[in-house]
Each structure stands twice: as C-alpha cells, then as structure tokens.
Amino acid sequence: GDSVIQMQGQVTLSENDFLFINCTYSTTGYPTLFWYVQYSGEGPQLLLQVTTANNKGSSRGFEATYDKGTTSFHLQKTSVQEIDSAVYYCAMRDQGNAYKVIFGKGTHLHVLP
Amino acid sequence: NAGVIQTPRHKVTGKGQEATLWCEPISGHSAVFWYRQTIVQGLEFLTYFRNQAPIDDSGMPKERFSAQMPNQSHSTLKIQSTQPQDSAVYLCASSLGVPGTGGYEQYFGPGTRLTVL
Numbered sequence: 001g002d003s004v005i006q007m008q009g010q011v012t013l014s015e016n017d018f019l020f021i022n023c024t025y026s027t028t029g030y031p032t033l034f035w036y037v038q039y040s041g042e043g044p045q046l047l048l049q050v051t052t053a054n055n056k057g058s059s060r061g062f063e064a065t066y067d068k069g070t071t072s073f074h075l076q077k078t079s080v081q082e083i084d085s086a087v088y089y090c091a092m093r094d095q096g097n098a099y100k101v102i103f104g105k106g107t108h109l110h111v112l113p
Numbered sequence: 114n115a116g117v118i119q120t121p122r123h124k125v126t127g128k129g130q131e132a133t134l135w136c137e138p139i140s141g142h143s144a145v146f147w148y149r150q151t152i153v154q155g156l157e158f159l160t161y162f163r164n165q166a167p168i169d170d171s172g173m174p175k176e177r178f179s180a181q182m183p184n185q186s187h188s189t190l191k192i193q194s195t196q197p198q199d200s201a202v203y204l205c206a207s208s209l210g211v212p213g214t215g216g217y218e219q220y221f222g223p224g225t226r227l228t229v230l
Binding site: 042043044045046049093097098099100101103105106 | 117144154156161163168217218220221223224
C-alpha cells in the first residue's frame with residue numbers, strides 16, 4: 001500500500017548546524033508531497049508543499065527537493081536555530097483521494113543552544 | 114479566524130470510563146479529520162467526514178471508538194471503556210475541500226491529550 005517512510009526518529013544538532021532529513025515514499029505516479037512541522041503543544045502545520053511541477057519548495061529558510069528517480073523527498077536547512085526544535089513530518093497526498101494525507105512517523109529535531 | 118478548536122485540551126479518565134472529545138472546524142471547511150498521535154506510531158489517521166457525512170473510517174479501531182458530526186460546526190470522537198493503550202494525543206483537522214491551490218490543505222487543532230489511568 002501507499003506509504004511514507006522517515007527513518008530518522010530523532011536528530012540532535014547544535015545551532016548553525018546543517019539539517020538534512022530524509023524521506024521516501026511508495027505509491028504509483030507522482031504525488032504531491034509535504035513537510036509539516038509541529039511545535040510543542042500545537043498541532044502540525046504545513047511547512048511546505050512540492051509537486052512535480054516545481055520539484056522544489058522553500059519556506060522559512062527550509063528547502064525541500066523532490067527526487068522522482070529515487071522516490072525521495074528531503075528537507076534541509078543550512079543553519080538551524082534553537083527555535084527550529086520541533087517534530088517534522090513528511091507526508092504525501094493519497095493518490096486515490098485528494099482529501100487524505102499519508103504521514104510519516106516524524107522526526108524529532110532538537111537544536112542545542 | 115480562531116482556527117480549529119479542540120476541547121478539552123487534557124482529559125484524564127480511569128480505565129473503563131468513557132471519553133468524548135470535541136472538535137470545532139474552521140468555519141466554511143467541508144472536511145473534518147481525526148488522527149491519533151503517539152510517540153511510537155506518529156500520526157495515525159482515524160476517520161474523516163465531508164459535508165458532515167462519514168466518508169472513511171478505515172483507521173478507527175473496530176471496537177469502542179466512534180465519531181460523529183451532527184452539524185457543520187462540530188465533530189465528536191467517543192471512546193467507550195477506555196484502556197491505557199488509548200492514551201495519546203487526538204488531533205482534529207479541517208480542510209476547505211475544493212480543488213485549487215491550498216484547497217485540500219489540512220489545518221490542525223492543538224489536540225486533546227487523553228491519559229487513561
């Protein structure tokens with residue numbers, strides 16, 4: 001079945017470090033892909049969205065790249081800050097139902113001051 | 114716009130008791146979703162409604178869990194005979210549900226943290 005895989009359950013970095021979170025997906029065709037961010041005590045919120053039309057998305061200093069060849073979708077940031085500490089979810093639109101989103105298990109990012 | 118509202122924010126129940134969680138979607142949004150979030154499983158889809166009608170409950174446990182949407186302004190998730198393994202954050206989300214840029218974006222509430230003792 002359709003799925004999204006995030007292998008990195010937890011990432012700990014220091015401020016100004018480079019962030020790279022890997023995500024792979026499994027489905028037919030080329031779905032719309034998302035990164036959601038969840039800060040402590042809040043619900044997830046959309047960080048950015050990428051389709052095959054543009055292959056890249058960026059928001060708040062984060063950049064995501066869509067790689068159809070390897071069915072992967074990475075999130076990166078050149079220089080993380082303590083305020084970036086949060087859970088990051090990779091997700092994709094369900095190919096059979098535009099309303100539904102399939103989420104990965106999330107990556108807990110902890111940025112040390 | 115207040116966003117998606119969920120009440121209560123925290124709920125503690127004893128094993129075997131009933132828990133009812135409430136969600137008020139963003140006004141004008143036609144789709145409402147329920148998710149369960151745990152550290153181990155992450156975000157698990159439970160069920161969703163479109164224009165108040167139940168569309169897909171494929172993620173709902175077959176027993177003890179039920180969801181309703183009696184009107185366009187609120188939805189409830191009810192868990193009967195709660196068990197410790199039901200302890201989780203339950204998230205509600207809504208989306209406009211129309212084609213076009215951002216039309217299917219899901220907006221999440223802050224969640225209800227359910228603790229079953």
